[in-house]
Amino acid sequence: MAYPTWVDSVFFHFVVAWAIAAIAHVFASVDTAARGRTPKMEADACLATGLKGIKSMNDRKPVTLAQLEAETETFFGMHWNTDVLGIQPPAWHVWREFKGSVPNYQLGGCYALFAGDDLEYIGLGASRGGGLYCDHGISRRLSSHVYRLDKERGPGWLKLRPGWESITSIHTIGFEARHSHLASALEAYLIRAFEGRSRNARR
Missing domain, CATH: 1.20.5 (Single alpha-helices involved in coiled-coils or other helix-helix interfaces)
Known part of the structure; x- marks a missing residue:
């Protein structure tokens, strides 16, 4: 048809x-x-x-130092009373040369690893230790997991361990012993605040 x-x-x-x-x-x-x-x-x-x-x-954009500091300030706004404690909250300090001692080496606290301007990892160094190195939580943790002695460059120099070669700076924030309990809370808060934007999400 x-x-x-x-x-x-x-x-x-x-x-x-x-x-x-x-x-x-x-x-x-x-x-x-x-x-x-x-x-x-x-x-x-x-x-x-x-x-x-x-x-x-x-x-999902990389986290900057300014964002890290802003979220840290927000955390202390909720958990730090300057009038009661009589001191200001601790602040982040940067270390780029990888020679000598990392800032806050003698304290427990948190550390942030940066590759250029981008945050790679947030960690906790709160081990109490003992003897001559009591409360050296930050330096103890970093020397075990992030850097080691650089024998080729000589005394005082350190180099990054395998897996961390892209790191260009280490930022630390240290707490006195009587406030060290806040370190683990700060780490948890920052990881949650930057969820999916650092290596912490892929642990």
């Missing part, structure tokens, strides 16, 4: 496509109404989803 020639025409296919689109729009409108949402509400929901996606992408 032969079909009319207009069935094969471009105009016919255009009309069919338009009809299908119109029917789909009707069903979409009915579904939207059934959920009690207007077309504007649907558009707003789509915009919100898009903005959420953008925020999610930003959340």
Whole structure:
């Protein structure tokens, strides 16, 4: 049986496509109404989803030193009372030369490893130790897991252990013995704040 020639025409296919689109729009409108949402509400929901996606992408960007310091300040705002303790909270100190002693070597606390401007890892050095090296938690932890003596360069020089070669600076924050319990809390807080944006998420 032969079909009319207009069935094969471009105009016919255009009309069919338009009809299908119109029917789909009707069903979409009915579904939207059934959920009690207007077309504007649907558009707003789509915009919100898009903005959420953008925020999610930003959340995966590398962490900077400024962000680390800002989150640390927020932590102390919740857990440090300067009027009661009589002293200001500790601050981060940077070490880039890898020679001599790391800042806060004699204290327990936290450390942050940076590759250029990007945070790679947040760690805890809170071992109490004993004898002459009591409370040297930060230096004890770093010497065990991050760096070691560099015999080729001579006394005082240190080099990074395998797996940490990309690290260009080490930042530490030390706590006196009576406040050392806050070190583990700060580490947990920062890891949660920067979840998915450092090596900690892949441990």
